[in-house]
Amino acid sequence: xxxxxxxxxxxxxxxxxxxxxxxxxxxxxxxxxxxxxxxxxxxxxxxxxxxxxxxxxxxxxxxxxxxxxxxxxxxxxxxxxxxxxxxxxxxxxxxxxxxxxxxxxxxxxxxxxxxxxxxxxxxxxxxxxxxxxxxxxxxxxxxxxxxxxxxxxxxxxxxxxxxxxxxxxxxxxxxxxxxxxxxxxxxxxxxxxxxxxxxxxxxxxxxxxxxxxxxxxxxxxxxxxxxxxxxxxxxxxxxxxxxxxxxxxxxxxxxxxxxxxxxxxxxxxxxxxxxxxxxxxxxxxxxxxxxxxxxxxxxxxxxxxxxxxxxxxxxxxxxxxxxxxxxxxxxxxxxxxxxxxxxxxxxxxxxxxxxxxxx
Numbered sequence: 001x002x003x004x005x006x007x008x009x010x011x012x013x014x015x016x017x018x019x020x021x022x023x024x025x026x027x028x029x030x031x032x033x034x035x036x037x038x039x040x041x042x043x044x045x046x047x048x049x050x051x052x053x054x055x056x057x058x059x060x061x062x063x064x065x066x067x068x069x070x071x072x073x074x075x076x077x078x079x080x081x082x083x084x085x086x087x088x089x090x091x092x093x094x095x096x097x098x099x100x101x102x103x104x105x106x107x108x109x110x111x112x113x114x115x116x117x118x119x120x121x122x123x124x125x126x127x128x129x130x131x132x133x134x135x136x137x138x139x140x141x142x143x144x145x146x147x148x149x150x151x152x153x154x155x156x157x158x159x160x161x162x163x164x165x166x167x168x169x170x171x172x173x174x175x176x177x178x179x180x181x182x183x184x185x186x187x188x189x190x191x192x193x194x195x196x197x198x199x200x201x202x203x204x205x206x207x208x209x210x211x212x213x214x215x216x217x218x219x220x221x222x223x224x225x226x227x228x229x230x231x232x233x234x235x236x237x238x239x240x241x242x243x244x245x246x247x248x249x250x251x252x253x254x255x256x257x258x259x260x261x262x263x264x265x266x267x268x269x270x271x272x273x274x275x276x277x278x279x280x281x282x283x284x285x286x287x288x289x290x291x292x293x294x295x296x297x298x299x300x301x302x303x304x305x306x307x308x309x310x311x312x313x314x315x316x317x318x319x320x321x322x323x324x325x326x327x328x329x330x331x332x333x334x335x336x337x338x339x340x341x342x343x344x345x346x347x348x349x350x351x352x353x354x355x356x357x358x359x
Contacts, residue, residue: 001084002033002359006072006100007091009038009052012255015281016091016116019147019172024050026307026352032359035083037075039068053079069095076103085109087356091121093137094130102139113137114170115202117278120154121299122208135160145170145355148300151278168355176350178261179286181290181343187266191252197225197329197353200267202282203244203274205233210273210296212239217249217322223329225250230263232256264289268335269328272317277301283310286348292338294324304349306340314325 001182009015017038024034028049038044038344044054055071058064077101079085087111089102097113104111124134134176138160144167146152156164184324188194211229218227229239232255243251255262260282264270271294272287279300283293293310296300305312311327314320328335 001029001086001356003089003098003225003356004033004076004079004083004085005034005036005089005091005112007036007038007096008074010239011043011258012039013258015136015172015196015279018281019046019114019116020091021050022173022175022352023354024048027359030359033083035079035085037072037079040063046260063084065095069099071098072096073103075169076100078108080109087112089356090141092116094123095132097137097277098133101137104142105140110142112145113141114142114147114355115151115155115278116147117151117276117300118208121149121276121278124154132254134158138163142166143168143355143357147172147279148303152302153257157319170353170355171349172281173352174283174288174349176288176343176346177263179285179288179346180261181266181288184262187263191228191254191267192307193226193228193252195251196224198228198266199329200228200230200264200270200273200286201272201326202230202263203232205229205235205239205274207235208275208277209233210275211271211320212237212242212319214271215239215242215246215248215251215317216318217325218251219246220318221322221326223326225268225279225325225329227251228263228267229253229258230254230257231280232259234291236350260285261289264291267291269294269323269325271321272301273313273321274293274298274301275315280304284346284349285340288350290339290342291337292328292335292342294321296330304345306345309338309345310316 037053040057056069063141088100088104090097091114123130277299283304296315297312311324313324
């Protein structure tokens with residue numbers, strides 16, 4: 001079959017891109033043709049047998065989304081003139097999902113959309129003017145996929161006619177060969193961090209990810225560790241300035257990195273203290289590397305972290321975050337037992353399930 005995907009894709013960094021890439025690779029492996037229409041980037045190219053189509057546009061907040069909806073629709077229309085596409089799949093309800101369902105409806109092509117989390121938890125819930133466009137996508141899609149049960153419940157709560165019957169759970173998955181528990185200290189060596197444990201955060205530096213609370217927890221921690229922050233975003237400079245202005249010791253900002261699978265094995269624990277999170281792909285990547293995890297007691301995180309692999313914290317309480325980190329760093333036996341169970345837990349998310357009825 002020929003499948004057209006719409007959404008974030010490498011070289012763009014992020015969980016949605018990883019999800020599309022993983023699914024697309026499996027489809028190609030099974031003999032299907034996959035075309036991905038993604039955001040503008042100077043380094044767009046075909047990879048792993050996947051045809052990648054970059055759109056035009058400006059990466060300006062507020063404008064980027066509307067431009068991508070328009071340009072993705074145009075790219076889809078141009079693709080349909082050349083290729084008989086069987087399925088269109090939009091990742092993220094708006095703008096990618098909107099572009100996918102509008103073209104799919106017009107051409108009578110079955111259209112799937114995947115909600116990835118912040119499209120419902122942030123865009124829909126916190127921006128009232130976006131509720132109507134998001135509901136329109138949910139109404140017009142043939143099948144709606146959610147990456148966690150928490151997200152599925154949010155989608156059903158919109159009350160869109162017939163939404164419960166067409167909304168399905170579709171877990172994120174992890175490549176357990178790429179993310180392995182083989183010892184790798186290359187990152188420690190690169191930054192000369194060989195004398196203390198490492199607490200690692202990986203993600204976009206936005207308010208929802210709650211990195212500010214990680215810095216506050218570092219200030220009151222009883223344990224001694226390096227806090228490594230991997231990622232970029234609008235709060236990058238503000239967070240770095242906070243560390244310098246408040247003299248918070250042993251915090252390393254790496255910026256965006258494309259080799260997270262080489263960084264995680266160097267850490268002792270990975271933490272994701274988000275205020276809201278539909279899933280938390282980096283958690284299962286860390287588990288696959290045999291690392292214990294700490295995450296907020298919210299959303300899809302609670303569907304990943306069990307008592308035998310990690311700790312749940314209250315993201316609104318600095319003391320809760322600090323205590324969890326101290327427990328992990330100070331109690332070596334506790335951390336070791338969790339690490340023994342981590343890889344097995346990751347295996348629960350190692351199967352790539354193709355979500356299409358037609359495949």
